[in-house]
Amino acid sequence: MITSDHYLELDQSAVISARYIATSDANTIKLIIRTKESMKDVSLVIYDIEYEAFTNLDEPYDFTVHGFFVPLDLITSAPRFRMYMTGRSKKTNILEYPGQKCKVELDFDKSWEAFAEDVFDENNSRYKEISSKDIQVTDGLTYRHITCENKFGAPVEMFLLSAESGKIGFELAVKGDGKPFEEKKTDENGNVISTSVMYPIATIEEMAKEAMENDLDVKAAVNADFFDMFADNHPSGFCVRNGEWIVSNDESRPFFAVLDDGKAVISDFASHPELRERIKFAVTGSHIMSKDGQPGDFGFIQPFGDVRHPRTAVGIKENGDVLILVVDGRIPEYSNGATLVDLALTLKAFGAVDSINLDGGGSSIMLIRPDGEWNFEVQNRPADLHRPTEKLIRPCYNGILIYKK
Secondary structure, eight states, X not given: OOOOTTOEEEOGGGEEEEEEEEOSSTTEEEEEEEESSOEEEEEEEETTEEEEOOTTSSOTTOTTEEEEEEEHHHHHHSOEEXXXXXXXXXXXXXXXXXXXXXXXXXXXXXXXXXXXXXXXXTTOOSEEEEEEEEEEEETTEEEEEEEEEETTSOEEEEEEEEEOTTTEEEEEEOSTTOOOEEEEEEOTTSOEEEEEEEOOOBOHHHXXXXXXXXXXXXXXXXXXXXXXXXXXXXXXXXXXXXXXXXXXXXXXXXXXXXXXXXXXXXXXXXXOGGGGGGEEEEEEOSEEEEETTEEOSSOTTSHHHHSOBOEEEEEEETTSOEEEEEEOOSBTTTBOOBOHHHHHHHHHHTTEEEEEEOOOGXXXXXXXXXXXXXXXXXXXXXXXSSSTTSOOOOOBSOEEEEEEO
């Protein structure tokens, strides 16, 4: 149990905002608190019960956003609660020394409640276009580079592919067959000292060139699934190439797929289990951001989606055309990224009725190869977390190949 010993007491100015949204459990809310300074080891104490933050489990980059699952009736019956945290190892404007422990008392307010519809304004894409440049990659595939400002006046660079239904196809990008393999480590005498299962990775450009060598007329490519880049490189979900299930790690994740009749869909098996036998191509993502023009149930205010980062997403228009959007971020003077709400609203503004978020961050990349060109050109500036200003092309597990039928 946390005690207040040696904790610097802060006033409520240490907190910028607090919001909450309902969860599938009627008595549990998702509470999001944004602090002025970056903090770690964050927890809440309500009625002497401690709740640890789930913040940054998926996106460990913004330590000013802290999320908690707490019982609604408990926090309403004890509206004054305490928040404990530790500074991010440096002296700041409110902390007296590096790594100082601190606490702030807050008063719960019902006005903090948020709804997806409140922030999903169909007339507000959140961006003001400054300039754009279009390239006709091939018949049925258009590329647009958009320079714009977000609602705070900060610069944002976007890269959009528009693929016409019936003329443009989609296929899975993987290295080789994409199947996991045994990796053996040997000593200086050649004796095997360890064996581990790994998944093959390569840059998206390398995968696209490999596909071209197998006679696929690839015109563009982007990254796709979240994957474990710190361990065995396994993708978070499943993927399908030419009707073959290459990997099936988590079939509960939402997906972007092409069915046996050529129709592109964004869905999940909980809603449409019958689609499983019809998929010819598929990659998975983290959240369905919109469905039939309405906001998806992905909790707009959770930390993963509430921070502006580089993003990659797919949208489908009512006529079946597919939109693929990459947004650059992490380079403030150049581009400041997007939240999931930003992403969903932008795709909706371009005509998408369904949309899904794919892997982002340093993995986000878009390449095009217009007619008459042999080489692929990287259009965006991939931004690695630790070296964002260097154009580091990250090897990934898989991606999406966009080809001319």
